[in-house]
Amino acid sequence: MTEEPLVTAVTAVTAVVTVIAVGNPYRGDDGVGAAVLAAVSESLGPDPRVRLVELDGEPVRMMQAWEGSALVWLVDAMSSDVPPGSLQEVDARRLDEGDSSWRGVGGGHALGLREAIEFAAALDRLPAEIRVLGIEGETFDHGEGLSPAVTHAVPAAAARLVAAIRRHLDPTH
Numbered sequence: 001m002t003e004e005p006l007v008t009a010v011t012a013v014t015a016v017v018t019v020i021a022v023g024n025p026y027r028g029d030d031g032v033g034a035a036v037l038a039a040v041s042e043s044l045g046p047d048p049r050v051r052l053v054e055l056d057g058e059p060v061r062m063m064q065a066w067e068g069s070a071l072v073w074l075v076d077a078m079s080s081d082v083p084p085g086s087l088q089e090v091d092a093r094r095l096d097e098g099d100s101s102w103r104g105v106g107g108g109h110a111l112g113l114r115e116a117i118e119f120a121a122a123l124d125r126l127p128a129e130i131r132v133l134g135i136e137g138e139t140f141d142h143g144e145g146l147s148p149a150v151t152h153a154v155p156a157a158a159a160r161l162v163a164a165i166r167r168h169l170d171p172t173h
Helices: 028-044 059-066 100-104 110-122 148-169
Strands: 017-022 050-055 071-078 087-091 129-136
Touching: 017 028, 017 059, 017 148, 028 050, 028 071, 028 129, 028 148, 050 059, 059 110, 071 148, 087 148, 129 148
Parallel strands: 017 050, 017 071, 071 129
Antiparallel strands: 087 129
16 A cells, blocks of 8 residues: 655635735824724725735835735825815826826825836736825824824725725625
8 A cells, every 4th residue: 555645735825905005104194004904904804815014115015015916005195285084096007197186195205106116017017906095194294193184084995995805806796
C-alpha cells in the first residue's frame, strides 16, 4: 500500500474591493477618511473580499494596498468651492479633468493621489475601476476632530460606499 502524501491546500482570498482612507487625523477634517472607513467597517462587518486600509497618501503604499483588487475606492477630504460636508465622486483617472473642484481633493496630499494613479498607470498596475469619494472639509488646522459639517457627512459617505461595494460584490441586487 502506497501512502499518499499529506497535502494541505491553502487558498488565499484576494480582496475584490479595496477602500483606502487617505488622510491625517491630526489635521482636522483631513481625518474624515478614517471616520468613513470605520463606519463602512461597522456596516459591512468582516468580509474577506473587502480590504479596508488607512494610509497617508504615499503613492507606493497605495499601490501596494490595492494590489489584486478589481474595484478601489479612495476616500479623502477635499478643499474646493462647495459647502463643507458635500460629497463628490469621480473616476480617479479623471482627477485633472472637469471642474476645478477636484484639484482640491486630498487637502495637503493631493499630489500623492495623482502620483499614485499616474505611477500605477505607467506600470500597468491600475485596478479595473478606481474611484475617489471626496468629502469637502472645513478646517485642516492642526488638531484632532472633524468639523460639525464633515461629521454630519460621514454616515452618507459610508452609506454610498457600502451600497457601491454591495453592488460590485453582488451585481444581481
